[in-house]
Amino acid sequence: EVQLVESGGGLVQPGGSLRLSCAASGFSFRSYWMNWVRQAPGEGLEWVANIKEDGSEKYYVDSVKGRFTISRDNAKNSLYLQMNSLRAEDTAVYYCVRDRWELSLFSPDTYTWFDPWGQGTLVTVFS
């Protein structure tokens, strides 16, 4: 069974740091792009960051650039999110999410989507 289990969430003061972890199992972790997606309480979904299979490419949403760092350890089947300089607006459930992809039958396009999602870990930034 493909499974993603996040950990590391908690309460932190503004300006503080947290490191989230995601343990992957049931699939070849090293063969997939991985993502972090967050959801503030009562709000919608926001993609935060992603990382290529070998860690050589990383992308971030503008609001976290320079503060968050995504990384992975393929030997440990683990994904991480180092969050520094946390703000109240970073309060959210953070989901670890795998990319799925499929080649188009009719063109050179590759379609991607998020599947599966972990259960999420709550980060609360409060003063």
Next chain:
Amino acid sequence: DIQMSQSPSSLSASVGDSVTITCRASQSISIYLNWYQQKPGKAPKVLIYAASSLQSGVPSRFRGSGSGTDFTLTISSLQPEDFATYYCQQSYSTPRTFGQGTKLEIK
């Protein structure tokens, strides 16, 4: 960044009804459009990818259509377990962006 907008933000329907949710992209995204369902306290799960491809295990009453900037998710013969929040998401470019969600409630 590509902006995604959904309508309506919420709707009420009865078991057995058919409903349609619309998603619009701020620029053409071909068919790089996915739909997710989220129930309270749970992680989202994918229903439709590439605008109209049904994810394995998802009931056939869910149907996606559209291309370019306009997309729809249609749920026919609503079942009690379908009452949830639905999100569209574009995978055309980074940052991957979501619509604001449509909450489907029981009438």
